[in-house]
Amino acid sequence: MAAVSDARPSSPAASPLPRFLLLYAALYSAYGAESAYLPSFLQSHGLGAESIGAVLSTGTVVRIASGPAAGRLADRLGARRGVLAAAALLSGLIGTLYLGAYGLLPLLLVCMAHSSTEASLAPLSDALAVAASMVRGGFRYGWVRGAGSAAFVAGTLLSGQLVDRFGLWCIIAASSALFLAMALAATRVAAPDAAGEADRGGTLAAARTLLAVPAYRTLLLVAALIVGSHAVNDAFAVITWRGAGYGGTAVSLLWSESVLAEVFVFFVLGPRIIDRVGPAGAAAVAAGAGMVRWGVMGFTLAWPALAAVQALHGLTFALFHLGAMRVIGTAVPERLGATAQAVYGNVALGLASAALTFASGYLYAGLGLHVFWAMAGLCGVALALAPGLRRA
Template sequence: MLTPERRTTTFYFTYFMGPGAAVMFLPIWLSEKGISPEQIGIINALPVFAILALNLIVGRIADRAKDWRQAIVIGALIGGIVPIGLFWVNEFWGILLFWTLASVPTGVTGPVLDAATMRLTRRNGSDFGAIRAWGTVGYMLFNGLTGYLVAWYGSAVFVPLFVGLTLLRALAALQLPPFRAPAEQPTLAAVAPAPASGGLDRLRPILQPWFLLPLIGFCFIYAAHYIFNSFAALVWKAQGIGEEIIGPLIALGSASEALMMFAWRRFGGRISARQLMLLAAVAGLLRWAAMAIEPSVPVLFALQMSHGVTFALGYLGCVHFIANWTSEDIAAETQSLFTVGQQLMSVITVIGFGVLIPFYGAQSFFASAALALVGGAFVWLSIRMKPPKDDLPR
């Protein structure tokens, strides 16, 4: 039986397939088109800035719609149709235009999808973590499979593959269920305040320091992971680690994330959302500090297994924290605000980390450890302000 949860899981499974393929081969494909490294940086950066500008707007529109499903489906359809234009562009400006237009619709609806799915699982008593984990599985699948497809069929396979995956995601969006509760069925967003009338009053629940601090804190924790994704392969290669080892090392982190999300329901309700975020910060401090001292490959494999704690636990703590303390009329907007914070912090820190790398190499990861320390301090301050007795994930 295709329950709402199974239909949503199917969509999550397809949601990150295209990005999984792009992370693996987009820079190489662009280089083969004669795009310079500086231009490749612009092609990767412009969608991020566009998403930053539009996230809150889309979140607000989605909250005001009859159901969050509408925004998600529209984003997936646009994100599926626009990439077809990549078949006919071969120079910088054309690729920049179509890649940006292809990336933004799904980028801005990601927070809406998370907020909507969280509300659905809260109402039905199902497992958000297990549903979200299938997104990571889809991402991992095409991280690995794209390399084999390119080896078998050449680089010309990349655009048909990417377009096919985005169209598959668009088709999967059409079977998504309604996410909002029927009018006669109350949701279980316990302890959430009653919806306010509008304007700042509407957002008053999320403007309190004890609420903002842990979300700001996780933005620091998240930025450390973004730094890792951007520079780990470069740092490891400089340490003399071969590509045949780097690939499995990176994949192991994603596998750890997926496993933690699948296992979430077994223990997730026993510790508060903010305590989970604090645990992620402490584990991150240890992980990045250990990585900065250039450990051996076996130790790196062990550190990569901690990704399920440093990222997955913190992420799940955040989305549960938001759901615990917000009402449905601001759920997607709040999740979008949180995503904007993550992206802003990531852009700033990646630029700074790029300056450190030439001088300090792997020791630059001490900066990532510092980010985790600051993030954990923010979460700890929030707990001191408002004890987490009503903060348990549901």
């Protein structure tokens, strides 16, 4: 895999922010263009419901395994920017193979290959952005991540328009083109000199070093609890709302409110909270907000209550993520930044979300609306663990 050196210094007169904004806009608009309609695309290429679930779940497993491997490679080579650009390029090229794949085995193979390259894109982008944001005269990480959330919405809206006009194949073409644009953007982002320092140690040595950092250990557990608690919401909130009689407009408004709250926290509120209370305080606020959010959603389906707690998504996800980036940026050795990001994003979050999404089906069948109280309980455990992040 070709590597672009991270040691190239950036001009002190040029702000790194615009190029990172382009990187995140391309990445998250690609995600948005593809994710909502991919199951429908798979169905149009000959898969039934069971096969669609098998293909998508296999992709999740591949991401959990391949993401940390790519992060480790980036740290060993000292070339996060190069590995990111190569992964984005491969994601764009491999994604086009969906167009000619029909039936279970071809689509499964394409999904596995695509997932293996796509898994590292967000963690490596975060590794570069967090490092660049901590350089004197840099920028707020929340600005680029908030731009990413806004781009995700734009990509989703774009894909809807394209599908209505041209058909489902357009989501593949659009997302692939955006991944290719991301590859170009990745070669242009700034990286501080320290990010070019390679870590020549073995994988086990890197794992031991990371797990020896108390704040990072705590972060992985708290992240699995808080972000994992969103699994029931992602899988069954819309089903529950529609079952209660809410129409498409009402559902869209509730979902859009959560995304807008996320963008607001990334851009405006979150950095101020982090500066005031630190990562431990931010995690405690996120966990407390999760207890309120899921507790209310497990108690009532009244519109005013749902509208009120959907705004808490800005705290339960965006604020916690900002705190996590601060922990990784300050507590983890810089030479292991990409590995730490990949383990956080693909293992702690990916594995927890996959496990809780699987369990949520059984819990929802048995508990109905009250399943959200179980998620509130997870946030309660996270609240008790949050003080451990003060060691960052």
